[in-house]
Amino acid sequence: MGDNPREDPDDIQVAESILNMDPPKHTRVRQLLGKAFTSRRVEQLRPRARQFAASLIDDMLAEGSPGDLVASYSFTFPAMVICDLLGIPQADWHQFSSWSDGMSSTSTASPERQREIYLNLFTYFDQLLKERREHPGADLLSALAQARDNDDRLTESELVFQGLGLLIGGRETTAHQITNVVYTLLTHPGQLELLRARPELIPAAVEELLRFIVLGNAINPRIATADVQLGDVLVRSGEPVLAAITGANRDESVFDRPDELDITRQPNPHLTFGYGPHFCPGAQLARMELQVSLDAILLRLPGLRMAVPEPSLSWQEGTVMRSPTALPLSWDTD
Numbered sequence: 001m002g003d004n005p006r007e008d009p010d011d012i013q014v015a016e017s018i019l020n021m022d023p024p025k026h027t028r029v030r031q032l033l034g035k036a037f038t039s040r041r042v043e044q045l046r047p048r049a050r051q052f053a054a055s056l057i058d059d060m061l062a063e064g065s066p067g068d069l070v071a072s073y074s075f076t077f078p079a080m081v082i083c084d085l086l087g088i089p090q091a092d093w094h095q096f097s098s099w100s101d102g103m104s105s106t107s108t109a110s111p112e113r114q115r116e117i118y119l120n121l122f123t124y125f126d127q128l129l130k131e132r133r134e135h136p137g138a139d140l141l142s143a144l145a146q147a148r149d150n151d152d153r154l155t156e157s158e159l160v161f162q163g164l165g166l167l168i169g170g171r172e173t174t175a176h177q178i179t180n181v182v183y184t185l186l187t188h189p190g191q192l193e194l195l196r197a198r199p200e201l202i203p204a205a206v207e208e209l210l211r212f213i214v215l216g217n218a219i220n221p222r223i224a225t226a227d228v229q230l231g232d233v234l235v236r237s238g239e240p241v242l243a244a245i246t247g248a249n250r251d252e253s254v255f256d257r258p259d260e261l262d263i264t265r266q267p268n269p270h271l272t273f274g275y276g277p278h279f280c281p282g283a284q285l286a287r288m289e290l291q292v293s294l295d296a297i298l299l300r301l302p303g304l305r306m307a308v309p310e311p312s313l314s315w316q317e318g319t320v321m322r323s324p325t326a327l328p329l330s331w332d333t334d
């Protein structure tokens with residue numbers, strides 16, 4: 001992959017990650033992934049996702065107001081959904097989540113510890129895949145193992161890497177966004193009130209929140225493989241490019257009043273899930289998780305408000321994704 005800018009000096013995960021593949025390898029893996037990870041599969045998961053959200057909110061209610069959304073919900077919910085989707089046995093969810101915590105961009109684990117966790121995850125997936133090949137279930141991992149394009153199918157090692165990529169990539173982005181979505185609505189009370197009055201706006205609100213929130217910027221460096229004229233700029237072959245998604249999402253030639261949060265905005269062609277061949281294959285899943293979460297949080301925690309003054313919130317530092325480290329919330333209890 002050349003000597004391009006890296007976030008991590010260790011290339012252990014980078015080599016086989018779909019994010020870093022080019023055609024024809026990328027096209028092939030992406031097609032096989034698309035055969036298993038379909039919108040239909042995501043929609044079928046919605047009722048289960050609603051149950052997971054409800055059970056976490058039940059726990060928050062039982063513990064009482066105030067409660068921290070980050071500790072009680074934001075990271076746990078996407079972990080439950082992705083483990084269920086992949087068909088990880090429920091008895092292993094806790095172990096799995098703690099490994100995946102250690103691999104996350106907010107982790108303080110040393111490179112040695114990260115390598116150890118990675119090997120654990122790799123071995124676990126490898127074993128699970130062997131079982132799924134022999135006894136396929138209705139889960140995504142079984143579907144990936146069976147996915148075929150003519151005579152082509154994913155190799156054992158490709159399957160393990162795709163499973164790992166879905167687990168790690170799918171869990172963390174959504175977790176940060178759940179916290180950010182709730183924080184952003186609480187700091188835009190007019191929009192929150194509108195959403196409470198018109199919950200049918202939740203899907204449009206999720207799109208607008210995805211556009212408006214600065215989750216991170218220019219996460220993946222890309223290297224030009226040929227000279228490309230981009231507007232006024234000539235990008236020469238071999239030069240790195242960091243595409244500023246946030247900048248594109250606030251482009252005033254595309255969006256009217258781009259710095260305003262407007263949950264009724266239509267159309268909303270934001271670029272939060274990327275663009276082109278690497279467009280996020282988890283976009284439908286992330287949307288579904290955010291819609292289910294907003295619905296559950298607004299419905300079940302009436303009078304939701306921040307339990308601390310907004311300036312006292314602390315934010316993740318030194319990471320590629322931005323969100324509050326804790327979001328203490330209060331709600332009406334009578």
Ligand code: HEM
Nearest residue numbers: 018019169170173174177220272273274278280282285286
């Ligand atoms: C709000 C949540 C999410 C955001 C903002 C997000 C954003 C993105 C973006 C911007 C890309 C393209 C990166 C590039 O072009 O370099 C991407 C790729 C990817 N995302 Fe997501 N994502 C989210 C959730 C998910 C979920 C839930 C999954 C899976 C369960 C997932 C799996 C992936 C994978 C596997 C890729 C690589 C695709 C490829 O290289 O062909 N993402 N995501």
